[in-house]
Amino acid sequence: MASNITPALVQSSSVKSATRTLDIIEYIVAAGRPLVAQEVATALGIPVSSLSYLLATLVDRQYLQRDGRRYSAGPGLSRLQAAGGGGYTLAERAAPLVRTLRMQLNETTSFFVRDGWQIEALVTESSEQALRYTVPQGRSLPMHALAGGKALLAALPDDELVGYFAQSERETFTDSTITDEDQLRAQLAQIRDRGFASTEDEYSRGIVGTARVVRVGGEPVGSLSVAVPRARFDAALEARICDLLDKTAALLEQA
Secondary structure (H helix, E strand, O other), rough: OOOOOHHHHHHHHHHHHHHHHHHHHHHHHHHHEEHHHHHHHHHHOOOHHHHHHHHHHHHHOOOEEEEEOOOEOOOHHHHHOOHHHHOHHHHHHHHHHHHHHHHHHHHHHEEEEOOOOOOEEEEEEEEOOOOOOOOOOOOOEEEOOOOHHHHHHHHOOHHHHHHHHHHOOOOOOOOOOOOOHHHHHHHHHHHHHOOOEEEEOOOOEEEEEEEEEEEEEEEEEEEEEEEEHHOOOHHHHHHHHHHHHHHHHHHHHHH
């Protein structure tokens, strides 16, 4: 059966939602006092069901803040005024790009940074598919077993890499986990040549990871990574992931 939803209707709905979002922000800021949802709904003529979702999104993005049942301007609005983007943290710059990458692929996407000889997901967005992999945000994870970690390992200068192999504890998580120094070094050399790191079943069985290092001013500051259940992974998806990782990393490097 053909769909009755036309591109024009979809665009109209998107524009209406964007307009409502801006109206909500402007009305609450102009009020000069915290407002309850019903006040906003009545003033702007927005159904409470729609308003609840928009308010929750704005609070999540910190453009509004909630205290009990009342809403007021949030710290995110002040960050928008930072001159030249200088007031933004690395996480704040990476977040919209990670979110967009997740939306383009509908696969779990993360931005990792180094934490000593481990990595931490500074920003992560989970796939909305039923079969998905979730990356724990803020928890230290092993560099040697995740694609995001291998991408950062491959970017280390030789002296730091010597320190890594001398000091790190490389735990075995599955039968596929590579812990041997010679094997890891060979893999890191391949990553440098290819420009991308890959893992399969090394940290979690059934998960394929692909990652690319991100450099700012020539220095590696983190890595962008996509995790996909092996059941969905194929050569076409891998090529698309690598292409989008390249484009997304370039945007973050320019920022």
